[in-house]
Amino acid sequence: MNVSLRIQDSARVVDITGEVDLKGSPVLRKTLFDALREFKKVALNLSGIRYIDSSGIAVMIEALRESQRLDRRFVLFGMNPAVYDVFKLTHVIRIFQVTETEEQALEA
Amino acid sequence: MTSSDSESLPELFLDAKIVMSSDARLLAALRSAVGNLTLELGWSESDSRAITLAVDEAMTNKIRHACKGRADARIQIEFRTEPGALVFQLTDHGEPPDPEKLCARQKGSAVPGGLGTHIIRDVMDEVSYVTDDAGNHLILKKQLPHGSSPESLP
Numbered sequence A: 001m002n003v004s005l006r007i008q009d010s011a012r013v014v015d016i017t018g019e020v021d022l023k024g025s026p027v028l029r030k031t032l033f034d035a036l037r038e039f040k041k042v043a044l045n046l047s048g049i050r051y052i053d054s055s056g057i058a059v060m061i062e063a064l065r066e067s068q069r070l071d072r073r074f075v076l077f078g079m080n081p082a083v084y085d086v087f088k089l090t091h092v093i094r095i096f097q098v099t100e101t102e103e104q105a106l107e108a
Numbered sequence B: 001m002t003s004s005d006s007e008s009l010p011e012l013f014l015d016a017k018i019v020m021s022s023d024a025r026l027l028a029a030l031r032s033a034v035g036n037l038t039l040e041l042g043w044s045e046s047d048s049r050a051i052t053l054a055v056d057e058a059m060t061n062k063i064r065h066a067c068k069g070r071a072d073a074r075i076q077i078e079f080r081t082e083p084g085a086l087v088f089q090l091t092d093h094g095e096p097p098d099p100e101k102l103c104a105r106q107k108g109s110a111v112p113g114g115l116g117t118h119i120i121r122d123v124m125d126e127v128s129y130v131t132d133d134a135g136n137h138l139i140l141k142k143q144l145p146h147g148s149s150p151e152s153l154p
Helices: A025-038 A054-070 A081-090 A102-107 B003-008 B024-040 B045-066 B115-123
Strands: A002-008 A011-020 A041-052 A073-077 A097-099 B015-021 B074-082 B085-092 B126-132 B135-143
Touching: A002 A025, A011 A025, A011 A054, A011 A102, A025 A041, A025 A054, A041 A054, A041 A081, A041 A102, A054 A073, A054 A081, A054 B045, A054 B115, A073 A102, A081 B045, A081 B115, B015 B024, B024 B045, B024 B074, B024 B085, B045 B074, B045 B085, B045 B115, B045 B135
Parallel strands: A011 A041, A041 A073, A073 A097
Antiparallel strands: A002 A011, B015 B074, B074 B085, B085 B135, B126 B135
């Protein structure tokens, strides 16, 4: 798993690529929590994820709760079939704000 | 390949066992093996991804809960065909699972824990937990897709 960070329109954009599993999810958690402390909006780009397991989804749920605690926006975008299938199996997609494109995520 | 070629192929049989460290670095290799196997046995890309995820979740649960996150324990994974089904059996020698905690989470709730157990139950046709002198076994059974019919050993 690789994580890269950008600032776009005063929001933090987090690009993840590769496989998010038990090995990588702690890194993702720290990245998202750090970003939420620093930025009012954090947009997570899912388009480069080849595989994600429930530990990765759990990190996103934790990040969402942290964003609510800190009064921040946390938006997901670029969902691909590999990620969508796992969200569907975990029945949690409805709790997230999800957009198709980065532009939409930044406007949300 | 013609349909007559396909009909003349021998039925697939599998009875394999691997023992691996309870180390998350090995999960990708396990996923690769399960993914290739399930595609070869005739599941669709989407179904293969789901089965791979379920086995990965089972392995992850064993690493996190039975092995308490230690990377130096041993987990055995058996893959075998039975008539009409593919079976995965994961065995560890750590903490037995607590039946009270299995699937205690409500589906769709905004709680981070317990997602993996729901995935396993949703994807697999049969899920059973057995603890005996040989260890803690998690047995996952999935009916083969239509058209596949491997036979087990007599």
